[in-house]
Amino acid sequence: MFLSSRIVRILASIGLLSLVALAGCVTSAPVQEMSDARQAIAAAEEADAAALAPAVLDEANRYLSQAEQQLRQEDYGLARANAVRAKNRAVEALTTAQAESD
Structure with missing residues (x-):
């Protein structure tokens, strides 16, 4: 359980850093970020x-829908x-699901 929450915190930190880094790059469509989000949700x-x-996965889907x-x-x-948020929430859902199934 400790490892899962630590991974989630690390991924959340990466996500926040990504948002800051991406703030200056808003002139082109976020094709890669959308793809990453869809793959993480899948x-x-x-x-x-x-x-x-379910709640975390629903949130990921809502962020992706908003991004679309x-x-x-x-x-x-x-x-x-929102695509980055969707990916991060999907990764959290994946991590939780994997921990629950073990």
Whole structure:
């Protein structure tokens, strides 16, 4: 359990640093960040996070949905930030699901 919460804290820190670093790079669509978020959510779903960490997975999906809407509106800064948030929450859901299934 200690390792899982430590991993989550590290990933959250990385996510915050990513948001700060990405703040200056808002002129292009966040293609990579969107892809990363979708892949992280798919991995969490495959690990049965829908049953083992449903609230966190739902939050990841909400962030991704917001990012998709912002992408359509060409609000790339917010889309990028929400895609990163979605990925981070999906990784947390995955970590929780893996810990619960062990």
